[in-house]
Amino acid sequence: MTRKAKILVVDDDHDFVDVVKTLLQGESYDVVVAYNGKEGVAKAKTENPDLMLLDIIMPEEDGFLTADELRKDPILSKIPIIAVSSFSGGDMGQPFPFEVDEYVMKSAVTKELLGKVKTHLERKGF
Amino acid sequence: MNNKFPEVKPDGFTPEEAAVTMRVRVFVNMRWFAILAIIFAAVIASTVFHIGFSPLPVYIICIFLAIYNAVLWRLTRNLTSEQTGFVVPRVKHYLYTNVFIDLTMLIVLIHYTGGIENPFIFLLILYVILAGIGLSHKTTYFIATGAFLMVGVMVTLEYTGLISHINLEGFMPPDQYKQASYIVAILVALAVLLYSSTYLTTAVSGELRKRQRQVVALSQQLLVEKETELDVSAKEIDKLEEEKKRFLSFLGMAAHDLKAPLAAIQGFLWLILTGYTGKISDKQRDMLDRSSRRINDLVNLISDLLDIPRIEAGQLVQEMKDVSLNELIKRCADDFSTVAKEKGLDLNVEVPETMAKIKGSDIRLRQVVTNLLSNALNYTLWGSVTIRATETELEQRVEVMDTGIGIPPQELPKLFYDFFRGSNVSVKGTGLGLAISKRIIEAHGGKIWAESPCPETNKGSKFIFTIPGKS
Numbered sequence: 118m119t120r121k122a123k124i125l126v127v128d129d130d131h132d133f134v135d136v137v138k139t140l141l142q143g144e145s146y147d148v149v150v151a152y153n154g155k156e157g158v159a160k161a162k163t164e165n166p167d168l169m170l171l172d173i174i175m176p177e178e179d180g181f182l183t184a185d186e187l188r189k190d191p192i193l194s195k196i197p198i199i200a201v202s203s204f205s206g207g208d209m210g211q212p213f214p215f216e217v218d219e220y221v222m223k224s225a226v227t228k229e230l231l232g233k234v235k236t237h238l239e240r241k242g243f
Numbered sequence: 244m245n246n247k248f249p250e251v252k253p254d255g256f257t258p259e260e261a262a263v264t265m266r267v268r269v270f271v272n273m274r275w276f277a278i279l280a281i282i283f284a285a286v287i288a289s290t291v292f293h294i295g296f297s298p299l300p301v302y303i304i305c306i307f308l309a310i311y312n313a314v315l316w317r318l319t320r321n322l323t324s325e326q327t328g329f330v331v332p333r334v335k336h337y338l339y340t341n342v343f344i345d346l347t348m349l350i351v352l353i354h355y356t357g358g359i360e361n362p363f364i365f366l367l368i369l370y371v372i373l374a375g376i377g378l379s380h381k382t383t384y385f386i387a388t389g390a391f392l393m394v395g396v397m398v399t400l401e402y403t404g405l406i407s408h409i410n411l412e413g414f415m416p417p418d419q420y421k422q423a424s425y426i427v428a429i430l431v432a433l434a435v436l437l438y439s440s441t442y443l444t445t446a447v448s449g450e451l452r453k454r455q456r457q458v459v460a461l462s463q464q465l466l467v468e469k470e471t472e473l474d475v476s477a478k479e480i481d482k483l484e485e486e487k488k489r490f491l492s493f494l495g496m497a498a499h500d501l502k503a504p505l506a507a508i509q510g511f512l513w514l515i516l517t518g519y520t521g522k523i524s525d526k527q528r529d530m531l532d533r534s535s536r537r538i539n540d541l542v543n544l545i546s547d548l549l550d551i552p553r554i555e556a557g558q559l560v561q562e563m564k565d566v567s568l569n570e571l572i573k574r575c576a577d578d579f580s581t582v583a584k585e586k587g588l589d590l591n592v593e594v595p596e597t598m599a600k601i602k603g604s605d606i607r608l609r610q611v612v613t614n615l616l617s618n619a620l621n622y623t624l625w626g627s628v629t630i631r632a633t634e635t636e637l638e639q640r641v642e643v644m645d646t647g648i649g650i651p652p653q654e655l656p657k658l659f660y661d662f663f664r665g666s667n668v669s670v671k672g673t674g675l676g677l678a679i680s681k682r683i684i685e686a687h688g689g690k691i692w693a694e695s696p697c698p699e700t701n702k703g704s705k706f707i708f709t710i711p712g713k714s
Contacts (some may be wrong), residue, residue, distance in 0.1 A: 130503055136510030143519040174499050204298035204495075223506030 122243045123147040124234065125164060127157035128172035128201070133223065137170060137201075138192065139232065154178030158186050161193050168237050170230075173202035197237045201230070263334045266377040267319050273373070274312045278305050281352065284363070288356075288411075300355035308348055315341065342374065342386055350393045357411035358401050359420050359429055364394065368436050375444030384490055387441040391434055398426055487556055498549045505542050509535060540671055547675035551661075554607070554682045562604035568632055568639050568710070569594040571605065575612040576630060582620055587629035590620075598634050601710050605685050608710075611680040611691075615643040615706050618677075621670045622705065623647030638689070638709045645703040648693035658693050682698025684708045 124146050128134050134150050141148045149164045151157040153225040155178050161169065169187075173180035180200060187193045219237065221230050285301045288294045318337065353361050369388045372521065375383040401408040401420055409419045419425055512535045514520055523531070553559075555635065576592045583590035612630070619628040626646025633640050648667055650658065657663050658682040662674040684691040688711045695704035 130507060132507035133503070133510060136507060136514060139514050139519055140510075143514075174496075174503075203499055203506045223502065223510070 120129060121145060121147045122167045122168065122238045122241075123149060123164060125149045125151065125157065125160055125166035125169045125196075127151045127154065127160075127169065127175075127180075129153055129175040130172065133142075133172075137230070141234070144231065144234075146234075154180070154183035154186075157183050158193070161187060161196060166196060167241055167243070169196050169198045170201050170234075171198050173200055173204055199230070199233055199237065249366050263338070264319065267334055267337050269343075269377070270338070270373075271312055271316050271319060274308065274345070278308050278312070281305055285356070288414075294414045296356055296409055303543070304348055304352050305356070311344060313420060338378070343389075345370065346386070346393060349390075353394075354401070354406070355399050355409055357415065358408055358666055359398050360411050360415040364429070364433065367394070367433070370438050371437055372440050372444050375441055376448050380445045380449060383441050383445050384438075387437045389598060391437055394433060395430065398430065402426065413567070431467055436627055440697070441511075453525045486639050491553060491556055491558055494549050494553055497520070498545065501545045501549075502542055505538050505545075509538050509542075512538070519540060534545075536671075540673070544673045544675075547679060549704065550610075550679050551675070551682065554679065554686055557686075559607055559683065559686045562606060563602050564605070565600040565713075566603040566605050567598060567600055568608070568641065569596070569598040571609055572612055572630055572632055572641065575609055575616060577713065578613070579616050579620060582669070583628065586620065586623075588620060588623055589624065590616075591627060591629040593629060593631040595632065595634070598632065598639060599712060601639055601687075601713055603710060604683075607683045611683050612641065612643075614680050615641075615708075619645040619647065619704075619706075621672075622668060626702070635710070636712060638711050640707065640709045642705060642707045644697045644699060644705045646697075647703040649702070649704050650693060652695070653664040655693060655695060659691070684710070687711075 118178050124141055126134055126137050126141075126148060127150075128137070128220065129152055129154070134152070138148045138150060149160055149166060151160045154175055157169070157171065160166075171180050171183060175183075176187075180202070184198055184200070186194065197219075199219040199221055201223060219233050221233060259662060281301065287297070287300045289298050315337065319334070339668075346367075349367060353364055356363070371383065371387045371390065374386045378386075397406075398420075400406045408420050410420075445664045512531050515523060516531050516535065572594050572621065573592060576590060580590060586681050616630060623645040624647065628646075629642075629644045631642045631644070633642075651667060654665055658665075659677050663678070664672065664674040681691050689709045691706070693704055693706050693707040695703035697703050699705070
């Protein structure tokens with residue numbers, strides 16, 4: 118029996134976290150949750166997730182800073198990050214200023230998100 | 244030599260240097276004339292009027308003056324190659340030496356041509372007037388006094404017999420220079436004329452110089468004022484830029500905060516609809532389905548509404564970089580291939596393998612192409628949708644053609660208005676898609692328009708936009 122893939126969801130929107138959690142648990146993934154960027158980095162260290170879903174706009178440490186911090190750490194930088202935001206490209210006015218592995222708009226969170234989660238985990242052998 | 248601004252002149256002189264150098268040069272030029280005039284006067288006096296005096300000393304003095312003037316001419320001509328900064332003291336030195344030598348020569352000349360008998364003695368006044376135009380008050384009074392004293396010394400020496408008197412035979416009685424009343428009268432007249440002309444010239448030239456300084460001061464003041472105005476304008480522009488930035492970031496946050504709750508609602512609805520939370524009845528499914536669709540419409544409307552001020556505030560320009568339209572079109576068309584297949588429509592993509600890059604916003608141009616393709620597929624029930632790109636040296640042109648319901652001719656002009664929706668369409672939309680596309684294309688310096696029916700097929704409609712080439 119293979120190990121279940123562990124996904125870390127970082128988002129300050131509790132309702133949205135519940136949506137993603139229900140969706141991923143329904144697909145039999147292990148889900149770990151963090152409600153802000155700092156907690157996200159801490160949980161990434163302790164929980165050693167296989168994939169991260171990272172919200173962009175969060176109070177205090179936002180997704181940009183969190184991703185920056187993770188990318189600086191030699192171990193944590195190996196965790197694939199899917200940025201999840203209700204920002205559309207036009208809201209940003211430019212492409213994301215940092216490297217994420219994937220970007221999903223919250224309004225398309227459902228099928229698209231699941232598809233992208235699966236693709237990334239397959240690459241890691243799940 | 245009055246410059247509008249006290250700037251360094253092209254030949255490297257400051258205005259003061261230029262002024263003082265020019266005075267020396269004027270004196271040099273006038274001296275040539277004076278020498279000629281003296282020789283001419285001497286010749287006329289001895290040959291025409293037969294006035295008895297020896298012209299030899301006059302010619303000797305003239306030769307001396309010519310040599311000295313030539314030297315001076317050479318010195319001042321070479322001034323341009325001098326290092327600036329040394330020019331003013333040096334030229335002033337020339338000027339004072341000039342004046343001294345000139346006066347001495349004049350007195351000597353007058354001595355040899357009759358002394359006090361010579362009416363040309365009054366030409367000293369001319370010299371003072373010339374000096375007064377270019378030199379300071381003090382110097383001019385000093386020169387006038389010097390000239391008068393020199394005349395005084397000459398007259399006294401001749402009167403006392405310490406130097407010989409040369410009589411202008413046939414012009415003046417030989418003992419005229421001994422007549423005290425005559426001497427006093429000439430000297431008083433000379434003094435009065437010297438000092439009054441000194442006073443007049445220095446007053447006039449002083450006034451002129453004062454005006455000159457006022458003009459310079461005024462123009463400097465105007466310059467300062469203009470610079471201040473420019474500063475104020477620059478600050479205002481900075482402030483407006485700052486405000487625009489704040490406005491755009493406000494719009495960004497508004498977009499996020501409006502969409503975030505809707506995303507959560509949509510997420511919940513989707514989970515329920517896809518059965519993650521257990522079974523639901525058909526009636527419930529229908530209602531949740533409709534709720535989800537309405538929320539989707541609302542998300543689109545929010546995006547569209549916030550897009551308009553963003554495009555109008557010029558956010559687009561910040562996003563512009565090199566864009567390949569052919570690649571952009573292929574990517575957009577790929578996104579629609581599933582939709583087209585589901586509807587049983589042919590989606591034809593006719594783009595060249597390579598196209599010159601244009602300056603544009605990738606995100607926004609994708610929005611336009613997506614909007615046009617989405618409209619074409621929405622309003623076409625059977626047949627095909629074709630997207631085609633072509634380029635000339637001047638512009639790149641994208642056409643989206645469909646075999647759909649077409650556009651009533653009376654509605655063609657209103658098609659790109661905000662919130663305009665065709666009377667023959669049933670598919671829901673915000674009515675802003677084309678209005679936004681128009682703004683985006685126009686922000687790129689291009690044009691967008693529609694034709695219906697499509698001229699090639701005589702069916703459906705055709706949307707065309709052009710973007711100017713990079714050059």
